[in-house]
Amino acid sequence: MNNQRILLSLFAIYFVFAILLNSVGTVILQVINTYGVSKSAASVLEGFKDIPIGIVSFLVASQLPRFGFKRAMLMGLAIVTGACIAMPLLPGFWTAKLLFLSVGVAFALVKVAVYSTVGLLTRGPNEHASMVNTLEGVFMVGVLGGYWLFSAFIDSANPGSTAWLSVYWVLAAICLFAFILLSLTKMDESGTRVEGTSPRQDFWAMIKLMAKPLVYIYVISVFIYVLIEQGIGSWLPTFNNEILKLPAAMSVQAASIFAAGLALGRLGAGAIMRRLHWYPVLNVCLLAMALLVVLTLPLSSDVQANPDINWFNAPIAAFILPLIGLFMAPIYPAINSVMLSSLPTHQHSAMTGLLVIFSALGGTTGSLITGSVFEAFDGQVAFYLSLVPISVILVSLFFFRRAVEGREVGASAKLTV
Template sequence: MNNQRILFSLFAIYLVFAILLNSVGTVILQVINTYQVSKSAASVLEGFKDIPIGLVSFLVASQLPRYGFRNAMLTGLGIVTAACLCMPLLPGFWTTKLLFLAVGISFALVKVSVYSSIGLLARDGKEHAGMVNTLEGVFMVGVLGGYWLFGAFIDSSDPASTGWLKVYWALAGICALAFLLLWTTRMDESGTRVEGESPAREFFDMLRLVARPLVCIYIVSAFLYVLVEQGIGTWLPTFNNEILKLPAAMSVQATSIFAAGLAAGRLGAGAVMRRWHWYPVLNGCLLAMAALVLVALPLAEGVRANPDINWFNAPAAAFILPLIGLFMAPIYPAINSVMLSSLPRHQHSAMTGLLVIFSALGGTTGSLITGSVFEAFDGRFAFYLSLVPIGVILCTLFFFRRAVERDGRTDFAGAAASPGH
């Protein structure tokens, strides 16, 4: 099989879902203005996206090798293409809920399949880590592009306008192109499952992974990381609009700094980790994240609306706070690569399923907590709370490293976080 073509196809699929998944913050801002719903009501969109991701992953992850990773990805792309077409044709808050429900179901199929497909292509731990870092970097490039794509369709002079829904015509076209690319790509999926095992046995094998201490610590780390990332990423457009007094379109575009930091951090993380062990690098990243929160949020106090606001006179917090993405970026791919590279190929689908489940739960929890605190208090206090999970992740990474070393993977884990070329 043509590995380069398969990788390109996987990257294209991840790019599509990056735009759709991370549009939830932008869409929350727009449905509040367009459909006149409350912040707490709008925050359920994160649940419509994340709960299906977790539920579907739990039910089908162990069975996807039987169904076929390529077939699963094609199914997911077909579902989201249809959902995107419904948004401008049947405008309404309920349609928006159905869109994110479709995105959640589809991403559960896609993420497990994409991560498992990387296991088919990578020859060793270094190459696996390189592909994961690049994949997650491409994902963040998609997130970055998505903010500007949505921003181009938002009319700041008329917040209640439904013109922003036209973006879904473009998104449906992108989804269809990714579908056609994968449709014309062939994959060899041999070796992805143990022959002769029943579906029930495969499902319980997935559950038994949770009994391993290393896996438990890894799951907690991933859960808390996504809680922080989604809590900030989802509510940053609203923070920019209500706390920093930026226009709606500019609020969304300013959030692209956060996505750009994540993209640059993930694409560049391999070069850093090639020289240093993953553990001190990630600790440094977490401390830098906390420092940025403590520096940026005091600068967001007492901001007044400016009718002549532009990129040159915007509050400093609009540029400083999103830089947290740069230091947040290496954490997720590093711990994922260390974990997956320590398992045999036939367990990658099940392990990725567990990752997707707890990442989805973390995303929903982060968004709901941040949204509720945002509404009850204000955006500054809501973002100050991110310091709590950041501190807990520092602790879990300590135990994660000890568990890796206890399993005799010390040298391999350091290499696994470095990309191969």
């Protein structure tokens, strides 16, 4: 088994799915302008993506070791390739819904398979944490590239133009490349499931994981984190456009600072986590996030539209607020790695299934809440509300650390006996 080629395949898959999954904010802005839908109606696109992720993960995560991780990833790539081709051929809001439905179903297959494959390639918690951070860093590089890719096809002078749909031909080509690369890569998936178990037993084993205090504290932490990230990420382009008065293409480009912060934070987190304990690092990150929200949002008040706006005279809030991504970055990979490293390899698929389910639920909840508050009040109020889940996750991480340390002490006691 060629580990380097497998890693390249995983990076290619995660890169293209990063663009598709995190294009929701951009597509929300474009369907509002192109098809004339309301903000609350456009916000359902997050649900069309996240709800299928949760449902499919719940149904199939425990069965993927039996089906095959490589097959699951190939199936996911085939689904999204077809959906990307449909976008420019059949333009309409319903096609956008179909796209994100397809992306959700495919990502449920892909993420469980990718995370489980990481467990096959690594030895020990440090190596696992390093690879997860690198993988999530590549994901955020894809998110960053996606903002600029989409903005290149947006006609700011004609908001109702459908020219932006041509970006999906490029995305279909990237999906096809990833499909071919993976299909030519050999993978050894032995040891990924317990022999002699039935599909029903595998499914109930996943459900039983939820009974463990460590696991339910973990999924609560994941839910809250993704609620924050998707609430900000999905609505930042619209915030830039309506509150900071940036043109549509520039609004999307400015939102890429958020993705760049996430990418840099995650790529750098591996080195930091090797030297420092994850818990104090994440606490500092959460407090910095809250401070940035409190100090930056007042700068977005009463911004006047400027027809000659450019990068040199744009409101300073357009550059500072997205930096919240830099501090947010280490949280998700860190808690995922801590959780998965505490489990045997054959449980990684089931645990990742739970991770994907609660990530999807958190993403949908965050986008819907932010969109509804954005429409009822304004973007400032919507983003100020992020202080609430930031406070909640501070508390949940305290109990998560206690549960992890309690498990480690229990395991050491058994070895001593």
